[in-house]
Amino acid sequence: MKAVVYDSAKNFTIKDIPTPEPKSGEVLVKIELAGVCGTDLHIHEGDFLAEFPLIPGHEMVGIVSALGAGVNQFKVGERVTVNPVVSCGDCEFCREGKPILCHNRKGLGTNWPGSFAEYMIATEDLVFKVGNLSPDVAVFAEPAACAMHGAQMLGIKPGSSALIFGAGPTGQLLAQLMATSGAASVTVAGSTQFKLDLAKKLGADKTYLMDRNNVAKTKDDLLKASPSGYDIVVEATGSMQVAEICVPLTRSGGTFMVYGVAEPDETFKINAFDVFHREIRIQGSFAEIDTFPATLAALESGRLKTDGLITHRFSIDEYGKALEALRSDKSAHKIVLKF
Template sequence: MRAVHYDAARSFRVADVPTPTPGPGQVLIKVLQVGVCGTDLHIHNGDFNAVFPLIPGHEMVGTVAGLGANVDRFRVGEQVTVNPNVYCGHCDFCLAGRLILCRNAKGLGANTDGFFAEYASVDADLVFSVDGIDPDTAVFTEPSACAMHGLETLQVRPGSSALVIGAGPTGLLLAQLIATGGAASVTVAGPTAFKLETARGLGIENTVLIPRDDAAAATEALLAASPGGDGYDVVVEATGATTVGDMCVPLTRSGGTVLIYGVTRADETMTFAPFDVFRREITIKGSFAEMTSFGAAIAALRAGRARTDGIITHRFPLEEYGTALETLARDKTAHKVVITL
């Protein structure tokens, strides 16, 4: 089968590799589509706990091509997706039920083989049915699950105001879930007009176009757009840009919550005034991927609570994986990039 194969960071080729065979308790999946994520750019550069050699890719939809022994939850031809986040089950965090903090967590497509390939064989307990969901929506299950974990982490107070800075795919998914998860108003901000137009098409009524390189002007515009002019109860950093992170505490109302949701490099830092956090009792939370949110995400996609209309802008075949990465990194017209097989 064909697969993207990395020997080391920034060193990959589309190669012929053996087609996997499902072992006991495994499902063989024919891959249909795989989303290209900002995390894939980090992995390309050797970040985000990447381990090589590696077949990357973690946002997938496919169909069941074969079943290993003792697998009876699926049928051949059924459309499925895979939770790529695997906990060990025996560290102290896992034994305490805090699976997202697993000390030995593995990520399919990050430190063990993923889905930029024609076929993949995975443990059945990681497989979820998305039969009947349009593949262009089902391919967003993993980012929707990450957004669902963000919503679970926030525990939004009913009637709250929320600001999501970042109109990328996961930012828009999280904004929708916050809007249906108790917030009275949700604002999405970003520097790209067409992404904000997509946000409005997905039901986000309040959008603010902010300058890319002027944090002071962006902060002023966002404060002016807040419901009471004094900020938001919830502020989500969904870009991974530290300059955006620096804006979040000043944009948060007293007693409010900042959620760090975007992916940064491990060596990057954000800044805030500790007295401001102390005096105004600001809570700062983090939301990292997910472990147990796939079922809820699929339910939200089926019910239309999280919609994906218009987010996919570019499609490439597997052989053009390099072009897909470059498009995501450099092309200002790109929103969601998908590899089709």
Template sequence: MRAVVYDVPGSFEVRDVPDVEPGSGQVRVRMTRAGMCGTDLHLHDGQFLAAFPLTPGHETVGVIDAIGPGAVDGEGRELAVGQQVVVNPNSSCRSCDYCAEGRPWLCDGFAGIGSSTPGGFADYVVVPGAQLFDATGIDPDLAVFAEPSACIAHLMDRLDPLEGQSVVVLGAGPTGVLLIQILRYKGAGAVTLADPNPAKLDRAAALSAIETTLVDRDDVRGSLDAIVAAHGGQFDIVIDATGRAAVIGELPRLARNGGRIVYYGVADESDLVAISPFEIFRRELTIMGSFTEVDSFPDALPAFRAGAIRMDGVITHRFALGDYADALDALRSDRTAHKIVIEGSA
């Protein structure tokens, strides 16, 4: 089979690798869609818990090809060859203090399919059955958003209660488009989406009842003040889905007194921002991070089955596995790219 293989950060090739048989409790999945996101650029540079040699790909949809002895899915159910599934890339040690406290995403032994073990940018991926979830009947172009939605489901847990809260999301990438829909599904009040790209905002507004607002990259501060003016005040919850330091440093401007600011986009590991401790103190702002999920796929998938998630037109670019270099270029620099997926061909 073929796989994208990085031997060292920054250097990869698509090459033949040995076929892998599923061992006890494992399942072999034929990849049909594997989504790309900004994390893949961080992995390319060797950041984000990357272990080399590395086959990335953490947003994988596929069809079961072979089942090892005793394998059942993440909800303890039998699996069948030919069944469509989505892969939960994340797992934890299940024995440390954080895992015992029910917070496995904080585990120091956190492991990721596609960052610490081989992922979905391959014809086939072999994974523990316990990290598979049934996706029968869900369009693969929608199921490819299951993993980012599970990460958002974890964020929703952390933001509970959301009822009636006003929210602004910075960044209309695929994550921003998912966020606004899941926020509405979970009962948030007015939701505003901000981005410099009008095409992405228009696409998002066609999918969900939200306010949208353009951001001027050259005047972030002025743009954020204009968002507050247009909204008629600051927001209860401010979510960064850009990972850009120039935006993150200005987020307190958007928050009401007592508000919550979430760092959700992946910033570069070397980024620093200046914030005013006095402002955080005086206005009782909460700054929180939300990283990933471990057990949230069962929370995320019902919204798909209920038809509450629509991503029509968000996949703008599709590449074959052999064209991974082109896909990476598009992810890095094509301003018309919204969601980029790798399509399986095996």
């Protein structure tokens, strides 16, 4: 099979390697579409806990091609997606029912072979049927599951006001889930107009075109629009400059969520007294681990929409072009590899 293979950070080749055979309890999936996201750029650089050699890719949809011994939940020919996050089941957090915090957490496409290949292997418990969802929708299962986890962590109260920085695919998905979880008003702030236009089509109540080089003006403008601040403020860009204006924009008693992926050594400043006396809650949200069923239900019902998010399609041989488009093409939104 053809696959993207990294020998080390930044060093990859597209080459033919043996197609894996499913062992007991495993499923072999023939990939149809694989999503390329910002995390893949971090992995390309050797960050985000990447372990090499590696076949990256953690967003996918495909067709069951073969079944290992003992697998009885699936049939050859069914369309499925795969949850790429694996917990150990034995550490203190797994035993407490918090597998997302697993000490030994691994990921397909991060530590183990992922979906940037014609075929991939996953254990039966990580595979999910996608029903009648089209490949263009089902390929969003993993990023949408991350957004679902974020929405669950927020514990949104009906009638809340919400502001999310970042109009990328996961920002768009999270904005929708905040609205369907009870937020009365959702504002999406981003630096690209066509993404904000799409956010409006997908249900955002308000949008704001921001200049990342002038976050002070962004803060002032958004406070003019909502003088008391916002009950929920989500930073989904990974920008530390944007992160620093989030607590001042959070309404007293509200929640500031760190959702965007930053570099391991990046930091931002907050005013400790402001957090203290206004009782601001600071919440992290990392990936997902158990939200695939709820996410697929939301996609199947149409409550969670992906219309218009895919803008660029590349073949596996064009993987380098896909990375470059993700890094620098302002017209790119969601990028997928097609097989």
